[in-house]
Amino acid sequence: MQALREEYRALGHMQLVLSWYAGTQGVASLDRSVHVGHDRLFQRTALDAVTQAQGRATGNDALALTFLKRALASEGVGQATVKFDDAEADAETAATVKLPWLDQPTAFRDADDLIALESDPARRKLVAEAVNAVRASTLNPILEQKEAAAQKAAREAGFADYVALAEEERQVKLEPLLASGIDYLKATESTFRATLDRVAREELGVPREQMRRADWRRLWKSQRLSPYFERSLELKALQAFLSGMGLDLATAAGTEVKVDDSLRPLKRPRAFVTPVDPPGDVRLSVKPAGGLDDYWTLFHEAGHAVHYANATASPFELRFMGYGAPAEAFGELFRYAFADPRWLLRYREFLRSNGRPVPDDAALAAILRRTALFEMYSLRRDGFAKIAYELRLHGRELPEIARSLLPAPDKTTNDLRELYRQLFSIAFTFPLDDDDAQLFRTDVDDLFYAADYARAFVLAGGLQESLRRRFGDDWYGDPAAGAFLRSQLFSQGTALSADQVAERAGFHGLDFAAAAARAQRLVAEADALEKAK
Numbered sequence: 001m002q003a004l005r006e007e008y009r010a011l012g013h014m015q016l017v018l019s020w021y022a023g024t025q026g027v028a029s030l031d032r033s034v035h036v037g038h039d040r041l042f043q044r045t046a047l048d049a050v051t052q053a054q055g056r057a058t059g060n061d062a063l064a065l066t067f068l069k070r071a072l073a074s075e076g077v078g079q080a081t082v083k084f085d086d087a088e089a090d091a092e093t094a095a096t097v098k099l100p101w102l103d104q105p106t107a108f109r110d111a112d113d114l115i116a117l118e119s120d121p122a123r124r125k126l127v128a129e130a131v132n133a134v135r136a137s138t139l140n141p142i143l144e145q146k147e148a149a150a151q152k153a154a155r156e157a158g159f160a161d162y163v164a165l166a167e168e169e170r171q172v173k174l175e176p177l178l179a180s181g182i183d184y185l186k187a188t189e190s191t192f193r194a195t196l197d198r199v200a201r202e203e204l205g206v207p208r209e210q211m212r213r214a215d216w217r218r219l220w221k222s223q224r225l226s227p228y229f230e231r232s233l234e235l236k237a238l239q240a241f242l243s244g245m246g247l248d249l250a251t252a253a254g255t256e257v258k259v260d261d262s263l264r265p266l267k268r269p270r271a272f273v274t275p276v277d278p279p280g281d282v283r284l285s286v287k288p289a290g291g292l293d294d295y296w297t298l299f300h301e302a303g304h305a306v307h308y309a310n311a312t313a314s315p316f317e318l319r320f321m322g323y324g325a326p327a328e329a330f331g332e333l334f335r336y337a338f339a340d341p342r343w344l345l346r347y348r349e350f351l352r353s354n355g356r357p358v359p360d361d362a363a364l365a366a367i368l369r370r371t372a373l374f375e376m377y378s379l380r381r382d383g384f385a386k387i388a389y390e391l392r393l394h395g396r397e398l399p400e401i402a403r404s405l406l407p408a409p410d411k412t413t414n415d416l417r418e419l420y421r422q423l424f425s426i427a428f429t430f431p432l433d434d435d436d437a438q439l440f441r442t443d444v445d446d447l448f449y450a451a452d453y454a455r456a457f458v459l460a461g462g463l464q465e466s467l468r469r470r471f472g473d474d475w476y477g478d479p480a481a482g483a484f485l486r487s488q489l490f491s492q493g494t495a496l497s498a499d500q501v502a503e504r505a506g507f508h509g510l511d512f513a514a515a516a517a518r519a520q521r522l523v524a525e526a527d528a529l530e531k532a533k
């Protein structure tokens, strides 16, 4: 058993190092090569051996074996689909789109950024259509084959279906989670509509109803606020945020989180963290571009970095192979700072002391309102639309509770693309057209990652409230808050479930009604801040 664990750990270590270089240098993924010769890890005999060892283990060792078993089962399915992932990645890298106003073709992967920076709605529509044509002709057929292979592999691994495997992997019951997501959808409907309408007019120059799916990128870029989110200050702002709480990028092993902030052309544009071997080897990649959305992502990733850099639980499975929802919640907790007037006041002082333009109260309110809107958008999308859609995609019937919300349910019975269109139109509160719905295969994450995100958004809101109660409104300046996060939560790695994290932070479980109430309060706080003189 020990040999099997060490082999899996070594394999994972190599995969993570290679994925770091794939993300930061643009080198080709070598996942398939790395797996060669390790087939025995993913066969039933290995799973049976872990099950036997579980029977003899106690305490942390038993938990470690549980995590190991889940990882092996889901990676077994991953083995069956890795060739489609590679094919899709290669097709994406090779694809270009031709736009009438540009001499040279644009790389498929750069097209989203083009949309974010394009002020003309007609041109944004043309970019979106060109990108969707690539999806329809090239990517979707590969992903359709991947879906069939994944469903088959899940059954061969002994699960009733792919959904049952995902529920075991993420320790979640998807139908009750979807029911909570629908409650949240309904509870935030009017606040979300009004807030989105206002922000769409400010950032896009159109009312909510005239938005298109591809406009989200530009909306979150928040051009109006760009003077306050310079790219040269991103890492410095992060440092100011962390140091207020007595946190930093030092690891519990005495090393530093490795930060790559170069602007290499082939580097992945969005910030990401690779927990290569926590706590001693944690890496953060950022390609600063400026803008509110870039700051959000960096702060979220910093939550991952600080979490893993302080993960000291043992054995190693506990540090990074356990529960996913709390790990994402720690990322969101840091992003949510931009929805808190107290952090925004600190941020204003930070800009002032760096000799930069200083946002007035109305600008701070705009930042708060966009972050609150993003919180609602994320939960409506992941907690409702994605879970409902992916249940059907992976072969289940659409639960009646979701079906009853559809404007034309009969049209969706045998049409995944139409189902995607209707569900996401409900979540976003503007109509997607057939072209927008070409995302129905690419806008899917393996094994219901949306279930971890949805729970993470709710948990992060609970953590925000609990830190405020415990350390006061301005907990951003209290080293005791950082010490609490580090010693009570981060040190446990991924060994704590979402409910256990909530318990340690002094509240009970995941409360979607509280998350909806929080969103309404945040929007009200933005309005109050705007009116303040």
Ligand SMILES: [Zn+2]
Pocket: 300, 304, 328, 331
């Ligand atoms: Zn994350």
